[in-house]
Amino acid sequence: PALKLNDPTLLRSHAYLNGAWISGTNNFEVTNPVDNSVIGTVPNLGADATRQAIAAAAAAFPAWSARTGKDRAAILRKWFDLMMEHADDLAALMTAEQGKPLAEAKGEVMYGASFIEWFAEEAKRVSGDVMASTWSDKRMVVLKQPIGVCASITPWNFPIAMITRKVAPAVAAGCTIVIKPAEQTPLSALAMAELAHRAGLPAGVINIITADADKSIEVGQVLCASPIVRHLSFTGSTPVGRILMQQSAPTIKKLALELGGHAPFIVFDDADLDAAVEGALQSKYRNAGQTCVCTNRFYAHTSIYDRFVEKLAAGAANIKVGNGAEAGVAQGPLIDDQAIAKVEDHVRDAIAKGATVVTGGKPHALGGHFYEPTVLSNITADMKIMHEETFGPVAAVIRFSTEDEVIAAANDTDFGLASYFYSRDIGRVWRVAEKLEYGMVGINTGLISNEVAPFGGVKQSGLGREGSRYGMDEYLEIKYLCMGGI
Ligand code: ADP
Numbered sequence: 001p002a003l004k005l006n007d008p009t010l011l012r013s014h015a016y017l018n019g020a021w022i023s024g025t026n027n028f029e030v031t032n033p034v035d036n037s038v039i040g041t042v043p044n045l046g047a048d049a050t051r052q053a054i055a056a057a058a059a060a061f062p063a064w065s066a067r068t069g070k071d072r073a074a075i076l077r078k079w080f081d082l083m084m085e086h087a088d089d090l091a092a093l094m095t096a097e098q099g100k101p102l103a104e105a106k107g108e109v110m111y112g113a114s115f116i117e118w119f120a121e122e123a124k125r126v127s128g129d130v131m132a133s134t135w136s137d138k139r140m141v142v143l144k145q146p147i148g149v150c151a152s153i154t155p156w157n158f159p160i161a162m163i164t165r166k167v168a169p170a171v172a173a174g175c176t177i178v179i180k181p182a183e184q185t186p187l188s189a190l191a192m193a194e195l196a197h198r199a200g201l202p203a204g205v206i207n208i209i210t211a212d213a214d215k216s217i218e219v220g221q222v223l224c225a226s227p228i229v230r231h232l233s234f235t236g237s238t239p240v241g242r243i244l245m246q247q248s249a250p251t252i253k254k255l256a257l258e259l260g261g262h263a264p265f266i267v268f269d270d271a272d273l274d275a276a277v278e279g280a281l282q283s284k285y286r287n288a289g290q291t292c293v294c295t296n297r298f299y300a301h302t303s304i305y306d307r308f309v310e311k312l313a314a315g316a317a318n319i320k321v322g323n324g325a326e327a328g329v330a331q332g333p334l335i336d337d338q339a340i341a342k343v344e345d346h347v348r349d350a351i352a353k354g355a356t357v358v359t360g361g362k363p364h365a366l367g368g369h370f371y372e373p374t375v376l377s378n379i380t381a382d383m384k385i386m387h388e389e390t391f392g393p394v395a396a397v398i399r400f401s402t403e404d405e406v407i408a409a410a411n412d413t414d415f416g417l418a419s420y421f422y423s424r425d426i427g428r429v430w431r432v433a434e435k436l437e438y439g440m441v442g443i444n445t446g447l448i449s450n451e452v453a454p455f456g457g458v459k460q461s462g463l464g465r466e467g468s469r470y471g472m473d474e475y476l477e478i479k480y481l482c483m484g485g486i
Contacts, residue, residue, distance in 0.1 A: 003032075003039055003096045005089045012190035015043045015210045018056035019203025024049065028212040030187055033099040033333040033369050034323045042186045042210040050178065050222040053207040057149045057176035058228050060204025065146045065174035069123040072172055076120035079199035083113040083192075090160065090191055092325070097185045098159050099332035099369070100287050101324035112160035114451040115168045115467060122472050123172035141481040146174035147254060148230040150475065151223040153216075153244070155236045156335055157290045159185035160192060165455070165466045166233040166256070167206060173475035178207045178229070180219050184335055186210040224248045231475065234258070235292075237389075238415075238460050256464035256474050258292065260389045261417030261457060264410035265295040265446070266432070268403075269303045271422035272444070277311040279446030280395070283420055285319055285373055288331050289393040290339070292461075293418035293440070293448065296390055297379075298397040299406050305399045309377050312395060313359040316373040319393075321364050333369035334392060343371050343392030346385045350376050350396065353383050360393070387413070403428065411437045416459035420446060439465075 005011060014021035024043030032039055043049075064072070083090065091105035100108070129142040150170045154162040163179060170177045181189035186208075193208050211219045223229055224247035233256040234244050241259040248255060265283060267276045283295045300308040324332035334340050340363065347361055360374030374394040379386065385396045400406040410419060419438040423429055433441050439457040442448040449455060454465035464474055 003092065005092060007086060007089055010086060010089050010093065010191040010194055011040055011187065012194055013040055013042060014190075015045055015049065016190060016193040016197070016206070016208040017049065017053050018207065019197065022049070028183070030097055030184070032096050033335055034325075035368065039096050040187055042190065044212050044215050045209050046211065046215050046218045047222045050209055050219045051226075053178040053209050054149060054151075054223070054226050054228050056204040056207055057178050060176045060202060061149055064176055064202060064205050067174070069126055069172070069174075072174065073120040073123040075200050076116050076123065076168065076172060079196050079201065080113050080116040080120060082195040082199055083109060083116065086195065087113075090188065093191055094159055094185070094188050095324045095332070097187050098156060099324055099335060101329050101332050104287060105324070108158055108161050111449065111451070112158070112164040115161070115164040118451040118467070119168035119172040119472065122169070122469060126173065126472065126476065137484060137486050139483045139486060141483065143479040143481060144476040145479055147475050147477050148175060149228050150175045150177040150231040150233065151229045152177055152179045152232070153220060153223070153234045153236065154179065154181050154189070156182035156184035157287060157292070159188035162235045163189055163192060165471070169466075169471045170231075170475045171201070171205060173472055175231070175475050176205045178209060178223065180209050180211060180216060180223065183212045183216055220244060221247060224253070225251065227251050230254060231256070233464075233474070241462065254474070256466065257462040258456060258466065259417075259460065259462040260415055261292045261294075261461050262296045262387070262389055262413045262415040263293055263418040263420065263438075264297045264299060265419075266299045266400075266406050266410060266421035267301060267304065267308055268421065268423040268425070268428065269301040270424050270428070271304070272424060273304060273307060273311065275444065276422040277308065277315055279420065279422065279442070279444070280312055281315045281446070283442070283446030284395050285316065285331060285393050288334055288371070290335065290391050292389075294391070295395070295420060295446075297386060297410075298395055299400045299409065300397055302399050302401050305397070309358055309375065309397050312397065313375040316375050316393075316395065317359045319373045321366065321370055321372070331373060331393060334371055336369065339391060340369050340371060343390060343394060346388070346390045346392070347374060347376070347394060349384045350379065353380060355379055355383065355396070389415075403432065407432060407435045411435075414460040415457070417457035417461035418442065418448060
């Protein structure tokens with residue numbers, strides 16, 4: 001399908017370095033996951049361009065960090081306004097390269113923009129501190145200063161929001177940044193750079209290096225090895241997070257890692273069942289199940305298990321699958337062949353080990369990267385779906401009897417990003433919320449992400465928090481001044 005934008009200049013075919021659009025010796029194609037049609041091409045850059053981008057960011061840092069927070073806020077606000085103005089185009093571009101339905105893409109543009117708005121406001125509130133001194137002749141003062149040049153490696157599942165959640169606080173704090181967007185979705189990133197340029201962000205403050213899957217490894221190595229880069233933020237898989245952490249050890253980089261999750265979703269016997277089903281559908285099938293906070297394991301109390309499974313399956317069977325650019329479609333294609341292969345593997349493995357397919361359970365009749373919204377029951381602990389992130393539209397529902405048993409099961413994982421549970425018992429709500437070993441707990445809701453809330457995980461789901469007033473701390477260093485001779 002042809003991609004029509006109101007402002008065709010948002011579709012870029014060059015990378016963005018030091019305020020200019022640059023080409024490379026080679027390009028790679030960006031395709032639409034609906035039918036593999038080519039939407040555009042972008043430069044396939046490597047080590048040299050990455051070094052140039054780091055140098056540009058370093059050159060821009062002194063002037064950018066010397067500006068007032070209020071001044072930086074004004075430019076960020078302009079960037080936010082331009083995103084609002086071009087929201088339809090940004091959404092159309094995102095649906096074309098990522099596959100999510102247009103309404104969800106529009107939702108992500110709003111969500112992504114909200115980080116720019118929020119951190120523009122926060123730029124004015126980076127305040128230091130004065131301690132009560134225990135020395136009568138000395139004063140103790142704390143300054144907060146931008147950490148310096150930052151780097152950011154982002155995934156394809158939220159092509160805009162995963163960039164703004166890192167870039168907005170960095171730039172608001174006075175840092176400059178080099179961004180390596182996912183190879184599947186560089187066009188959204190470049191459209192954002194075009195808008196940043198129009199907003200008046202000075203050359204070198206943000207730089208976007210595009211690279212395919214192979215070259216991304218080289219770009220990542222240069223970003224990690226550089227002593228100039230003081231902070232690396234990454235959203236992606238836990239294995240790649242480990243590699244980046246290892247590669248960053250020699251330069252003792254500060255790291256913000258948003259890695260994989262394996263969210264449990266518990267439905268207690270006192271839950272509002274219809275509300276739980278609605279939250280379950282949102283938490284499972286949004287973005288075709290391709291979010292790191294998507295539920296991977298549903299635990300339903302034995303007294304309501306059958307009814308929950310039945311209602312969840314009815315809801316899943318109702319989801320319209322198709323090209324996300326078409327009206328009424330609620331689930332688009334998965335991102336690529338590997339994604340489909342992983343989902344098929346998890347479902348096949350579960351069935352072989354005794355799971356029952358309640359609805360779906362196979363690739364969609366549309367073919368390609370489409371998969372049926374699926375519900376599986378009779379799940380056992382030995383199935384892959386119980387341990388590995390499925391990243392697809394498959395719900396696995398497990399039966400439980402006691403609160404202690406289900407908390408132990410929910411915590412029995414190396415991941416610790418999002419978790420959810422439904423209960424109307426206030427005592428249980430506190431007990432369970434405190435015992436779940438997760439960075440985020442949705443209680444009687446399946447949707448938790450918001451720019452004012454701290455997003456992040458514990459255990460092997462990552463380090464640091466993004467969004468909220470805590471999100472700014474990532475990009476600030478604390479400096480202590482001890483002033484004597486008073
Ligand atoms: P996903 O499963 O979401 O594709 P990945 O962790 O593979 O997650 O990819 C997320 C981001 O990390 C992408 O921008 C990708 O290009 C990048 N990436 C993948 N492998 C490496 C690597 N070895 N070094 C640096 N970046 C990498």
